[in-house]
Structures are given as C-alpha cells and as structure tokens.
Amino acid sequence: xxxxxxxxxxxxxxxxxxxxxxxxxxxxxxxxxxxxxxxxxxxxxxxxxxxxxxxxxxxxxxxxxxxxxxxxxxxxxxxxxxxxxxxxxxxxxxxxxxxxxxxxxxxxxxxxxxxxxxxxxxxxxxxxxx
Amino acid sequence: xxxxxxxxxxxxxxxxxxxxxxxxxxxxxxxxxxxxxxxxxxxxxxxxxxxxxxxxxxxxxxxxxxxxxxxxxxxxxxxxxxxxxxxxxxxxxxxxxxxxxxxxxxxxxxxxxxxxxxxxxxxxxxxxxx
DNA sequence: TTTAATGCAAACTATTTGCATCACC
DNA sequence: GGTGATGCAAATAGTTTGCATTAAA
Numbered sequence: 567x568x569x570x571x572x573x574x575x576x577x578x579x580x581x582x583x584x585x586x587x588x589x590x591x592x593x594x595x596x597x598x599x600x601x602x603x604x605x606x607x608x609x610x611x612x613x614x615x616x617x618x619x620x621x622x623x624x625x626x627x628x629x630x631x632x633x634x635x636x637x638x639x640x641x642x643x644x645x646x647x648x649x650x651x652x653x654x655x656x657x658x659x660x661x662x663x664x665x666x667x668x669x670x671x672x673x674x675x676x677x678x679x680x681x682x683x684x685x686x687x688x689x690x691x692x693x694x695x696x
Numbered sequence: 697x698x699x700x701x702x703x704x705x706x707x708x709x710x711x712x713x714x715x716x717x718x719x720x721x722x723x724x725x726x727x728x729x730x731x732x733x734x735x736x737x738x739x740x741x742x743x744x745x746x747x748x749x750x751x752x753x754x755x756x757x758x759x760x761x762x763x764x765x766x767x768x769x770x771x772x773x774x775x776x777x778x779x780x781x782x783x784x785x786x787x788x789x790x791x792x793x794x795x796x797x798x799x800x801x802x803x804x805x806x807x808x809x810x811x812x813x814x815x816x817x818x819x820x821x822x823x824x825x826x
Numbered sequence: 827t828t829t830a831a832t833g834c835a836a837a838c839t840a841t842t843t844g845c846a847t848c849a850c851c
Numbered sequence: 852g853g854t855g856a857t858g859c860a861a862a863t864a865g866t867t868t869g870c871a872t873t874a875a876a
Contacts, residue, residue, distance in 0.1 A: 570831075591865085605833090606834070608833075632865070645798065657802075672787075674777065676775070676815035677814055677816065678813070681809065681810070681811045683804070687804050691805060700856075736857065738860095763840085763841080
C-alpha cells in the first residue's frame with residue numbers, strides 16, 4: 567500500500583549520518599535534491615514534519631529564524647559561533663541537577679529544555695574574522 | 697531636531713513595566729496601539745529594532761515562531777508552559793559555573809546563552825487542561 | 827482500486843524595507 | 852528647511868497547505 571518514498575528515505579538516512587546531527591529544512595532539501603536529482607522543499611518539509619509527529623526528531627531553535635531538527639535520541643545542548651554560524655554540540659549534561667531545582671522554584675513540571683550558547687569558535691578567533 | 701516619538705516612548709515605557717519582561721512585537725503593538733489610539737506594527741518594529749541596536753534589549757526565541765524581546769539587564773532563563781504558553785522567569789543562575797566548563801570543552805569563547813525550559817505550569821496541572 | 831508520496835503553486839505568518847507625509851526644531 | 856518618527860503598502864523569508872499526478876500494492 568505504499569508508493570516509493572525516496573525523499574523521506576533520504577531524509578531519514580541523513581539524520582542517521584554520524585557527522586551531522588542538526589539540519590534545517592533547506593539544508594536537507596539541498597542534499598537530498600543533489601542525491602536524487604531533484605526534491606521539492608515541501609516534500610522534505612513533510613518528511614521532517616512526519617518524523618516530528620512520530621517523535622523521531624525534535625525541532626530546535628538556533629535563533630537564525632529557521633527551524634532546525636535533530637534526532638530525539640541525540641538531544642543535547644548546542645553552541646553556535648557568532649561569527650561563522652557553525653553549530654557544535656556541547657558534551658555533558660549541564661542541567662541534570664538543575665531541573666529539579668527549577669521545578670521546585672517555579673512549580674512547573676518540566677518536560678524538556680533547550681539551551682543555546684553563543685560565542686566565537688576556535689577557528690574564527692584564530693583567523694580574527696570576529 | 698526631533699519630532700515627537702510616541703510609539704518609541706510607549707515601547708520603552710512598556711519594557712520598564714515591572715510585571716512583564718518579555719514582549720513580542722505584536723504584543724507591544726497591541727498595547728501601544730490601545731494607549732495611543734493607533735500604532736503601526738512597523739513603527740513598533742522599528743522602535744524595538746532601534747533598542748536592540750543600542751543594546752537596550754535582547755532578542756530571545758521562545759520557539760513559537762515569533763521574536764521576543766527583553767531588557768538586557770533583565771536577562772535570565774525562561775520556562776514556558778506547554779499547555780497555556782505562559783512564560784515565567786527562572787530565578788537563579790543555573791549556568792554560572794557551567795560556562796567555563798563549556799568553554800574548555802569546546803574551545804569557544806562564550807558571549808551569551810539562551811535557555812528555555814518547557815513544562816506544565818501549576819495552573820494547568822491543577823485544572824487538568826493538559 | 828486504494829493508498830500514500832511527490833511536485834508545483836499558492837496561502838499564510840512574521841519580519842523587514844521603501845516611500846510619502848507630517849510634526850517639531 | 853532639515854531631521855527623524857510615523858503609517859501605509861509592498862517585499863522578503865520561511866513555513867504550511869491544496870491539489871493533481873503518479874507509482875506501487
């Protein structure tokens with residue numbers, strides 16, 4: 567009962583790529599389109615929207631006006647370079663102990679969080695492109 | 697050499713309001729427009745953009761697709777209710793010690809951060825509107 | 827035939843800009 | 852007159868949806 571779904575397949579594949587864990591829709595569309603010889607933005611959008619509905623990916627906001635996505639299991643914090651825009655994952659679990667403190671401070675039941683550091687990456691500070 | 701600037705004045709005033717520290721442009725526009733008997737979205741936008749250029753306010757992203765702003769001196773973390781959308785400030789300085797650890801882990805020089813918790817606020821969990 | 831993915835185009839939302847006007851200095 | 856804030860309208864960017872087509876099962 568299912569037609570072939572090259573776009574969706576490619577999108578799922580890209581999220582499995584080990585060297586890249588955060589994607590915007592247009593970034594996905596560009597790569598998928600190159601692989602398949604054409605892919606519409608809306609098809610990629612629907613692929614990602616579907617994965618989001620299934621709980622496979624989470625939408626994250628990096629402050630550049632576009633939506634970004636990552637595998638839910640990959641969840642971690644991010645740091646973005648103010649100069650070149652590169653986004654790198656922050657290792658570790660900064661907020662492990664903070665969550666319960668915030669819960670008792672605010673009365674909220676916390677279901678998720680999103681943390682973004684900004685700064686200058688080593689490359690940019692080396693080349694003085696700041 | 698300056699004409700009157702009722703919109704800008706109102707916007708600055710609203711950011712000084714103690715009971716509200718996070719504003720989106722359309723929220724500002726609505727209140728300013730009510731106060732002045734009319735105010736264009738673009739005028740409010742330019743007022744906020746000006747304040748941002750002067751470093752008076754910071755743009756923050758609450759994940760609802762709209763830009764929000766707060767006084768720079770007010771900077772702190774936020775927690776948003778998944779159910780009603782209410783945003784409340786998180787007291788305390790969760791990240792005070794984390795920043796230098798992240799810097800040495802990533803090699804970045806950190807200039808700022810933005811943290812958003814999501815969860816269910818006390819009111820919503822009380823009224824079971826979850 | 828039924829189902830679901832795709833492409834194309836258009837609708838929609840929010841942000842941003844161009845331009846003429848207007849009020850103050 | 853000169854300067855800058857404002858309103859209106861339109862441009863832009865990104866997201867989302869409608870619809871016809873198409874390729875399997």
